[in-house]
Amino acid sequence: MVxxxxxxxxxxxxxxxxxxxxxxxxxxxxxxxxxxGIIPAKAADFHAENANQIIKSALxxxxxxxxxxxxxxxxxxxxxGPCLRIGQLxxxxxxxxxxxxIMPVNHALxxxxxxxxxxxxxxxxxxxxxxxxSQILGFTEEKFKHYHIxxxxxxxxxxxxxxxFAREAKLNPAWGSSVAKLAENGxxxxxxxxVKGMDFTFTGLLTNAVKCLADHDPKDVAFSLQETGFAxxxxxxxxxxxxxxxxxxxxxxxxxxxxxxSEMMNLIAKAHSFRMYNAPNEYNADNGAMxxxxxxKMLDAGMQKPIEKCDINQKYRVDSAEVRW
Amino acid sequence: MVTGKxxxxxxxxxxxxxxxxxxxxxxxxxxxxxxxxxxxxxxxxARTKKEARILALASSKGVxxxxxxxxxxxxxxxxxxxxxxxxxxxPSKKAFGDAGRxxxxxxxxxxxxxDYTPANLLLDKSGRLWIIDFGLAEIxxxxxxxxxxxxxxxxxVGKAEYRDFAEAYAxxxxxxxxxxxxxxxxxxxxxxxxxxLLTG
Numbered sequence: 001m002v003x004x005x006x007x008x009x010x011x012x013x014x015x016x017x018x019x020x021x022x023x024x025x026x027x028x029x030x031x032x033x034x035x036x037g038i039i040p041a042k043a044a045d046f047h048a049e050n051a052n053q054i055i056k057s058a059l060x061x062x063x064x065x066x067x068x069x070x071x072x073x074x075x076x077x078x079x080x081g082p083c084l085r086i087g088q089l090x091x092x093x094x095x096x097x098x099x100x101x102i103m104p105v106n107h108a109l110x111x112x113x114x115x116x117x118x119x120x121x122x123x124x125x126x127x128x129x130x131x132x133x134s135q136i137l138g139f140t141e142e143k144f145k146h147y148h149i150x151x152x153x154x155x156x157x158x159x160x161x162x163x164x165f166a167r168e169a170k171l172n173p174a175w176g177s178s179v180a181k182l183a184e185n186g187x188x189x190x191x192x193x194x195v196k197g198m199d200f201t202f203t204g205l206l207t208n209a210v211k212c213l214a215d216h217d218p219k220d221v222a223f224s225l226q227e228t229g230f231a232x233x234x235x236x237x238x239x240x241x242x243x244x245x246x247x248x249x250x251x252x253x254x255x256x257x258x259x260x261x262s263e264m265m266n267l268i269a270k271a272h273s274f275r276m277y278n279a280p281n282e283y284n285a286d287n288g289a290m291x292x293x294x295x296x297k298m299l300d301a302g303m304q305k306p307i308e309k310c311d312i313n314q315k316y317r318v319d320s321a322e323v324r325w
Numbered sequence: 326m327v328t329g330k331x332x333x334x335x336x337x338x339x340x341x342x343x344x345x346x347x348x349x350x351x352x353x354x355x356x357x358x359x360x361x362x363x364x365x366x367x368x369x370x371a372r373t374k375k376e377a378r379i380l381a382l383a384s385s386k387g388v389x390x391x392x393x394x395x396x397x398x399x400x401x402x403x404x405x406x407x408x409x410x411x412x413x414x415x416p417s418k419k420a421f422g423d424a425g426r427x428x429x430x431x432x433x434x435x436x437x438x439x440d441y442t443p444a445n446l447l448l449d450k451s452g453r454l455w456i457i458d459f460g461l462a463e464i465x466x467x468x469x470x471x472x473x474x475x476x477x478x479x480x481x482v483g484k485a486e487y488r489d490f491a492e493a494y495a496x497x498x499x500x501x502x503x504x505x506x507x508x509x510x511x512x513x514x515x516x517x518x519x520x521x522l523l524t525g
Contacts (some may be wrong), residue, residue: 188363197439197461231360238357239335264359271358 001299002064003071004055004094005292008087009079009107010131011038013047015058016289017069018296021117025061026282026289027054033173037163044082051090058288069100071304073295076104077316078132084312092307101304103295104311106321108133109147110290111252115279117293121248124277125150127237127265128318130253130286131159134233136198136240137318145323150240151198158229159255161202165225168210169218176255179222183260186223189216193228198236198243205229230261238268249276256284297325336372336460341405344394348405352376356399369399372460377401379436379462386434389427389455406455411443412481418489420446421482423454425490428474429497431456432504437463437470442481468500472507479508 007014007028014028029050031043059065074091077084088104095102108128115121126137126147136151156164159176166175171182189212192204209225241249251265262278269276283290298304301324331339337354354369373396380403383390395402411420424446431438438445439461447455463470475494479487495501 188361190364190367193364193368227361227364231364234359235335235357242335267359268357 001070001296002068003073003103003292003296003299004058004069005105005110005288005290005295006051006055006072006074006087006091007107007110007286007288007291008047008083008090009075009077010083010286011043012286013050013054013086014286014288014291015054016287016292017058017062017064018289018292019062021293021296023114023117023289023293024064025058026287027058027061028287029054035167035173037167038080040080040082043080044086047083047086051086054288055090066094066098069094069098071101071103071295071299073103073105073291073298074310075107075110075291076311077313078107079312079314081312081314084314088310088312092310095307095310101299102307102310103298103304105291105294105298106316106318107286107291108135108137108253108318109321109323110294111279111283112137112147112250113294113297114283114287114290115250115252115277118279118283119277121250121275121277123246124248124250125237125241125244125246126250126252127233127256128253129158129233129251129255129261131163131255132157133253134158134200134202134255135318136233136236138240138244138246139323146321147318147323149317149319150243151200151236154199154201155203156206158202158233159253161206161229162226162255164206165209165222169213169222176258179226180258180260182219183223183226184219186217186219186221188224188227189220191224191228193232195232195235198239200232200236202229202232205232226260230258230264234261234264234268237265238272241268241272241274247272247274249274251276251278252284254285257281301325334460342402344402347394349394349402350391350405352401352403354399366399373397373399373401376459376462379459379464382434382464383431383436383456383459386430388430388434388436389453390459391455391457406447406449406457408447408449408455410457411446411448414448416448418486419452420448420454421486421489422493424478425493425495426497427454427456428478428490429494429499429501432471432474433497433499435464435466437465437467438474439463439470441474441477443478468503468507469511471500471504472511475504475508476511 002019011031016026017024031046074087128135134153137147140148163175171178377396391403445458
């Protein structure tokens with residue numbers, strides 16, 4: 001089996017190729033985010049313009065041609081509608097033209113499965129943190145095999161919070177890491193900390209941080225914001241670990257690239273003798289290989305979909321995505 | 326004087342102890358290395374204080390909860406209850422009726438428990454039912470929070486037990502109609518159905 005995976009849920013258009021559970025290539029291009037953040041329609045135009053080129057280079061890197069591909073996968077959701085649409089249309093076109101099976105993939109599942117391939121774990125609690133998503137996940141067979149959402153943000157994703165703050169503080173794009181840089185040598189002051197059981201909210205924290213920019217040293221604000229936000233998701237993850245008695249932690253998603261968050265999760269792992277895993281940054285950022293990896297598993301499990309049923313779903317929750325393998 | 330560890334949760338360890346010769350338990354909110362010291366101290370201090378305040382309120386209004394003996398910065402000393410929790414014991418039907426009555430009493434004084442499951446209901450030797458672990462409790466008049474308490478119990482017990490529980494709750498609650506209506510709404514929102522599936 002040789003499967004092509006297309007990811008286009010946000011600002012990244014990525015294409016990866018996997019063959020029998022091995023990643024052969026992983027190419028991508030990113031819509032340049034300016035001060036305005038992602039404008040969905042413009043990002044979609046950008047993806048459409050680049051689709052052909054990225055597919056070609058992914059095939060070239062894998063040393064294959066389109067005729068070698070035996071299945072195609074695309075991100076069904078969650079994500080931005082116009083952006084998802086480009087990946088979906090590209091995949092449907094390929095599936096129709098080459099008469100190969102097509103698989104709609106859940107984005108979060110992509111991050112988890114590609115990390116499993118890269119670092120090898122069995123049954124972790126997943127702290128999935130990115131721009132639009134922040135969730136605590138764990139595999140269960142109750143009712144059907146899937147990832148249960150033990151806790152999640154009630155409003156915005158933690159990455160989105162860091163980005164919005166970065167824009168207000170007039171930092172350079174590459175927002176999350178700009179905040180981390182500004183936070184170096186910052187001092188802590190109190191910020192609103194909102195965890196309810198295993199759920200959390202970030203808008204109150206964001207509003208407070210933006211307000212504090214007026215009369216505090218920006219580096220202290222950045223430091224306090226980051227420490228508070230990260231501590232919130234860590235507490236929720238720790239609670240899920242103790243509740244489920246799972247003994248592995250996977251830190252995943254775009255914000256998983258944060259050194260400080262990784263350090264904090266490591267301390268939790270150490271305190272309970274859990275094992276902590278973090279995928280290489282290449283797979284924590286959005287990418288096409290993760291979609292190829294899941295699509296291949298789906299194909300193997302007979303989960304291909306008739307082309308006319310291949311839709312997108314901006315709010316495709318991971319707990320409704322069956323894990324049949 | 327601390328003797329044996331009783332249980333260890335995500336944020337606190339519970340030990341057996343004595344306060345002025347009274348058998349007691351101490352709930353010790355433990356230091357978390359992953360949080361910077363100032364934030365860690367603030368969280369543990371604020372939560373300890375809040376839990377003490379809620380317990381004192383519930384106790385003064387006749388809800389069966391452990392009495393607060395002593396409050397330290399990060400530690401809460403409570404009267405020790407002898408008995409077993411409903412998830413471990415094989416309780417009689419009456420116990421679930423009591424659980425409903427007791428929750429109604431708690432909600433009537435605008436306290437939500439936040440983790441109302443059989444594991445947090447203790448039956449003592451004389452057959453009295455007590456609510457324990459107020460770590461996630463809130464002072465609130467939110468219908469949603471109260472409905473979530475009921476939902477969590479519904480997901481944690483069998484149909485017959487829930488019926489006894491809900492009947493007693495409806496009888497005892499000042500606002501049962503609105504709360505039970507909200508419960509139905511929450512259950513129809515797909516999200517909480519799966520959400521609460523396993524957290525009980």
